[in-house]
Amino acid sequence: MNIFSFTANFDSEESCRNHFKSERDKLGVICQKCSHSEHYWIKSRWSYECKNCRSRTSLRSGTIMQSSNLSFMIWYKTMFLLSMTKKGFSSKEIQKQLGLKRYESVWAIGMIAIL
Ligand SMILES: [Zn+2]
Incomplete structure (x- = not known):
């Protein structure tokens, strides 16, 4: 997915929530x-x-966003930016960088895979 199709698909908080x-x-x-x-x-x-x-x-609840007040849109944008790095992230690295619990980093990886 490139930035144009990303912004077309996820243009509002509601579209991000519905997708989630x-x-x-x-x-x-x-x-x-x-x-x-x-x-x-x-x-x-x-x-x-x-x-x-x-x-x-x-x-x-039960997802990466559980304890976060950030909007779904911010999460989606973050995940999208992460997914664009060619380097690739291991789930351990994401867990460390974002300060997540194990199950949360699994979610993060899942989100990146979707986008
Ligand atoms: Zn029940």
Whole structure:
């Protein structure tokens, strides 16, 4: 993906969120309370609701963005810039550079692969 198609595809916070949600759906969402894997999507809250115990999981929770206040768009731009470096990053390097936990760096790599 080059910078033109990137900006065309991810031109707003909502388009980034929608893309993030579709990728998260592919990976699946596991309820943190009861480990159930089926959820309803509550668009007005950008959250999943467990079909079993009704506990809610926000789109960000359990991902690299969980403890971040940065917008999805900033994350996408960062990932895009990272993906443009020809050098390539190991997951260890990303983990170190961004100060991430292991599962978060796996997410970061996944995002780079998508972009
Ligand atoms: Zn549940």
